[in-house]
Amino acid sequence: MSTVLPGKPLTALARCTRPTRNVNTSISLRFTSTLQAHAQAQVKTAPSPTLPPLSALPARVLLRSLLVSTISSKRFLLIPALSLMSFLSKPNRIWLFDVDRNPLLHGILKKTFYNQFCAGENGAECRSTIREMKDMGFRGMILTYAAETVFDHSTQAQQGNCIAALKSEQGDVSVDAAVYQCPSIEAWREGTVETIYMTEAEDYLAVKLTGAGVSVTEAFAAGELPPQQMMDALHEVCTKAKDRRVRILVDAESQHFQKGIARVAVELMRTYNRDGYSTIYNTYQAYLKSTPATLANHLAVAKEDGFTLGLKLVRGAYMTTDERSLIHDTKEDTDNAYNMIAQGALRKNIGEFGDKGTREFPSVNLFLASHNKESVVAAHELHKHRVMSGLPTVPVRFAQLHGMSDEVSFSLLQMNDGDGTPEVYKCSTWGGMGECLAYLLRRAIENRDAVLRTDNEYRALKTEVFRRVKSVFSPSPSS
CATH class of the missing domain: 3.20.20.220 (TIM Barrel)
Structure with a gap:
């Protein structure tokens, strides 16, 4: 066979x-x-070839991606973000700067960088x-x-x-x-x-x-x-x-x-x-x-x-x-x-x-x-x-x-x-927020170093957001 x-x-x-x-x-x-089963399922769920690739992203994921991409593509935003994440990733931080013990800090990171790059805690x-x-x-x-x-x-x-x-x-x-x-x-x-x-x-x-x-x-x-x-x-x-x-x-x-x-x-x-x-x-x-x-x-x-x-x-x-x-x-x-x-x-x-x-x-x-x-x-x-x-x-x-x-x-x-x-x-x-910080920091550094790709992602995300906003005011069968 x-x-x-x-x-x-x-x-x-x-x-x-x-x-x-x-x-x-x-x-x-x-x-x-x-x-065979995957081929049948994929036909139903894959993004339509008549729409932009990012049309498959749920709205909340699209907006979060745009936020993170905006930070990653703007050096004046990315450099402070990298410094902060590097600081927070160090062990034995006091309660105020401990991402696992400070609920406010944990919540901010969870809704932004963590959910963007990680599967869950x-x-x-x-x-x-x-x-x-x-x-x-x-x-x-x-x-x-x-x-x-x-x-x-x-x-x-x-x-x-x-x-x-x-x-x-x-x-x-x-x-x-x-x-x-x-x-x-x-x-x-x-x-x-x-x-x-x-x-x-x-x-x-x-x-x-x-x-x-x-x-x-x-x-x-x-x-x-x-x-x-x-x-x-x-x-x-x-x-x-x-x-x-x-x-x-x-x-x-x-x-x-x-x-x-x-x-x-x-x-x-x-x-x-x-x-x-x-x-x-x-x-x-x-x-x-x-x-x-x-x-x-x-x-x-x-x-x-x-x-x-x-x-x-x-x-x-x-x-x-x-x-x-x-x-x-x-x-x-x-x-x-x-x-x-x-x-x-x-x-x-x-x-x-x-x-x-x-x-x-x-x-x-x-x-x-x-x-x-x-x-x-x-x-x-x-x-x-x-x-x-x-x-x-x-x-x-x-x-x-x-x-x-x-x-x-x-x-x-x-x-x-x-x-x-x-x-x-x-x-x-x-993993837990503290466990994942080193991984998140590496992803942020990777975005910093891949300037062209990051800029392209930012433009593609922004274009998709504008397309969806426009479709609300001028709906068409293709949107």
């Missing part, structure tokens, strides 16, 4: 898929039925957000728990609420003392398992492994696997996710930890990614000069060990804390690197792997996370062309962050021809 690739038009499957060995029949049938709020996203036409949600650790290369210091929690419980202890039954690992396990049960079939769980605390981050910094307690927790998480048909994206994090994180991801893929189906994805950051070599190594391991490589591709989000020399010199270089990997995977030709190389291309599932409209549209069009032409390709899905690049997301949804593709997701973080 042929392998059914998520993202392929069902009408083209018979002539576009190749016979493969050891294909799990139930997985193939499951993909067919879920994609508890299960009920998260499930409501997931349902709202799917009602707007998205294939599903990528959900992640907020706890993480960031290593600042300039200060050589680690920052993160998980480390603070561990030190407050055990004092400034050594790594060895924290290895066995580490409370931070247990808290990470509980929070991650809780996140799994907030998701639904075909959703994704994104995991930040550094959120498990100092014993884990020390292992990652040395390029080693984490303590056995953490590995046991990871296997429990993977098993529960697979049972619920939820996939796992292992997030890229600070380069100080990334070598160890990649080792964990490959170990998990070796166990759980079989029969052409990727339960686990590793994240590859295109802005790093080393990424092509890292990817080539993982492609070789996947081919040798016979597992499916889950390839999630991003540009990168740690420029302010990672060592600058590791990152491409220009944005253009990063864009070129991203497109080369994405389109190479879709053509099944990367480096020495594929028809143009000397080694057979391994089984790969591709996930493109990008706010760059040109990149994702080009990738979707290439994938569709290869499917319709009967050329070899790989499964592909797309994602943008919750609260960002909605115009890109809805533009992709409008490209649906009734076949369920492209499959578009939104990625969101959940």
Whole structure:
């Protein structure tokens, strides 16, 4: 039987898929039925191709997006906002400046930045957000728990609420003392398992492994696997996710930890990614000069060990804390690197792997996370062309962050021809206000650095608001 690739038009499957060995029949049938159901639902909920992409946004979300985008696109507003959020994110603030204890401060942030970029503070709020996203036409949600650790290369210091929690419980202890039954690992396990049960079939769980605390981050910094307690927790998480048909994206994090994180991801893929189906994805950051070599190594391991490589591709989000020399010199270089990997995977030709190389291309599932409209549209069009032409390709899905690049997301949804593709997701973080502040600060910094994209989003949102206001006074069938 042929392998059914998520993202392929069902009408083209018979002539576009190749016979493969050891294909799990139930997985193939499951993909067919879920994609058919999604195609039917998406036709009803996706934004109309005759209206602007942002027409699908509910009015309250549109107005909140415009408010946040106005702040992000105006430096005289953004700089003070960044300073304030950085100040509030520091631990051990007095009551007045504690976002979890001061109800007024909590309420202001909750109604603005938090609700714009985060899914909720508890299960009920998260499930409501997931349902709202799917009602707007998205294939599903990528959900992640907020706890993480960031290593600042300039200060050589680690920052993160998980480390603070561990030190407050055990004092400034050594790594060895924290290895066995580490409370931070247990808290990470509980929070991650809780996140799994907030998701639904075909959703994704994104995991930040550094959120498990100092014993884990020390292992990652040395390029080693984490303590056995953490590995046991990871296997429990993977098993529960697979049972619920939820996939796992292992997030890229600070380069100080990334070598160890990649080792964990490959170990998990070796166990759980079989029969052409990727339960686990590793994240590859295109802005790093080393990424092509890292990817080539993982492609070789996947081919040798016979597992499916889950390839999630991003540009990168740690420029302010990672060592600058590791990152491409220009944005253009990063864009070129991203497109080369994405389109190479879709053509099944990367480096020495594929028809143009000397080694057979391994089984790969591709996930493109990008706010760059040109990149994702080009990738979707290439994938569709290869499917319709009967050329070899790989499964592909797309994602943008919750609260960002909605115009890109809805533009992709409008490209649906009734076949369920492209499959578009939104990625969101959940957790308490204090837990999410570091994430919110990073999103604000990302908006500051992406000036052109932020300005484009602001103009698109403003245009959509004016269009709706105008339609109130001069209604027409198209509005």
